[in-house]
C-alpha cells in the first residue's frame with residue numbers, strides 16, 4: 001500500500017519573500033533612526049545572529065534600545081515590524097499551491113526563527129491558516145528526527161529554498177524527497193542544480209504544474 005505523504009514546507013523565501021520584508025525593514029529603520037543608528041542596529045542583529053545562529057529581531061531591538069535608554073525606542077522599532085504587510089509578501093499562488101498539496105497529503109509549515117516575530121509572520125501572512133500543522137523552532141533541523149518519528153508511516157517531502165539545509169537532510173535521510181526552490185538570496189549564491197536533491201524548481205508556484 002502506498003504511504004500517505006507529509007509535506008514539510010519552509011516559510012522564509014519559500015512561501016514568503018523574506019528578502020523583500022527585510023529590505024522594507026532596512027528602509028524603515030533608516031527613516032526612523034537615520035543611517036548611522038540603523039547600521040548600529042544591524043550590528044547588534046548580526047552579532048546575535050553569529051552568536052546564536054538565529055534571526056532574532058526582538059533581541060536586537062532589546063539590545064539596541066537598552067543602549068539608547070529612550071522610552072519610545074522599543075515602541076518605534078516594534079511598530080516597523082508590525083506595520084509590514086506580510087500577506088502581500090507571499091509569493092504568487094502560495095494559497096493555491098498549499099491547497100493543491102493538501103489534496104495530495106498533509107501539509108505542515110516547517111520554519112525556524114525567533115519565537116515572537118516569526119510567529120507574527122506565520123499568523124499575519126495567513127500561512128498559519130493554510131496548513132494542517134505548524135512546526136516552528138529556533139533551529140528546525142534539530143527537530144526533524146522527532147517529526148519523522150511522529151509521522152513514521154508517512155513519506156516525507158521537504159520543500160525549502162536553502163540548499164545547505166536540504167543537503168544535510170538528504171545526507172541523513174536519503175529516503176525523504178527533497179524539493180529545492182530557487183528563490184531568495186541563498187539561491188543567488190548557490191543557483192545550480194544539485195544532483196543529490198530530488199527536484200529543483202524556480203518558484204513555489206511551479207508546484208501547481210509539477211508532479212511530485
Ligand SMILES: [Mg+2]
Pocket residue numbers: 010011012013014160161162
Ligand atoms: Mg528559507
